[in-house]
Amino acid sequence: MLGWHPPGRRDDRGNRGRSAKTVTREGGNGATGVDPQQLWLDPGRPRRGRRPAFSREAITTAAVALADAEGLDAVTMRRVAAQVGAGVMSLYSYAPDKETLLELMVDHVSGELPATDDLTGDWRADLKGIAHLQRALMLRHPWLPAALSTRRALGPNTLAFLEHALAALRPTGLDGAAKLEVFAQLTAFVAGYVAHEITQREAVRSPDRAAAEARYLAAVAADGHHPELAEALSAPGRSLTPEATFTRFLNRLVDGLDTA
Structure with missing residues (x-):
């Protein structure tokens, strides 16, 4: 694990912290945990x-x-x-x-x-x-x-x-x-x-489908019923590469952490 989870876990009956197994050897769905x-x-x-x-x-x-x-x-x-x-x-x-x-x-x-x-x-x-x-x-x-x-x-x-x-x-x-x-x-x-x-990355997205989605959002933004969306879509474009998007999201998360 790269993160941390609270100790103990519950099985389907609400029991916490047991180390016995209730799994099949190939499956693993329903295990109460590993010791x-x-x-x-x-x-x-x-x-x-x-x-x-x-x-x-x-x-x-x-x-x-x-x-x-x-x-x-x-x-x-x-x-x-x-x-x-x-x-x-x-x-x-x-x-x-x-x-x-x-x-x-x-x-x-x-x-x-x-x-x-x-x-x-x-x-x-x-x-x-x-x-x-x-x-x-x-x-x-x-x-x-x-x-x-x-x-x-x-x-x-x-x-x-x-x-x-x-x-x-x-x-x-x-x-x-x-x-x-x-x-x-x-x-x-x-x-x-x-x-x-x-x-x-693995999804198959054709150029035609992407263009159709862009036309749809433009029509929705212009209908007068979604002013917030219209304003958001009119904002200056940003890099949409996965790395750039990840960095922006990460900066918002970490810079906004409250340590008080």
Whole structure:
């Protein structure tokens, strides 16, 4: 996870904080959660039997490659096993279900985020830099925004980047809970923007359709019933590149944060 969520979670019956599984191994819909201590503090390989020819790192890397190429739906234990040349059942010692595998995948790609860069002391500038790093990461791994909405466990790479973000917020004087909330808000913004950006990038928009939409908005703006829209559409044009739009939205968010 690149952001932060409140501890504990509720299942469909309203129970919070359970670590037992109620999922199928391939599915993951309806899990009550992953035990982070068991996931991150164990040695990462089966405790019994001979040492296998693959590792949790190899399994995670293969899963990430599948998700990057084909999306999260393509990531099944069977497909991942085929990628690493292992039997499906042998993978369950490392990742008992897809939810656990997803936790491993998110923390794996979070390792691409620099967590040791020098901070400037200008918390707004540093926070904006962090957001740009997050956007770049999510664009490299388009499945990541969706994955962030469901995972909870904080792995080592996630913790390192979270520590970096909290250090960037130190000059604000906010208490610890508020800092976590600010970082969660920032991450949610980036994930939402990137999800929209990816959808727009992948959508097939013909020139004829774009022209038709422009004519429609012009007609609506001229009908006299939408003066606010007419004024907005008559404003000077701005760069509509994804990068420029992201930067404008980010500036409004960060510059408007109240640290009182």
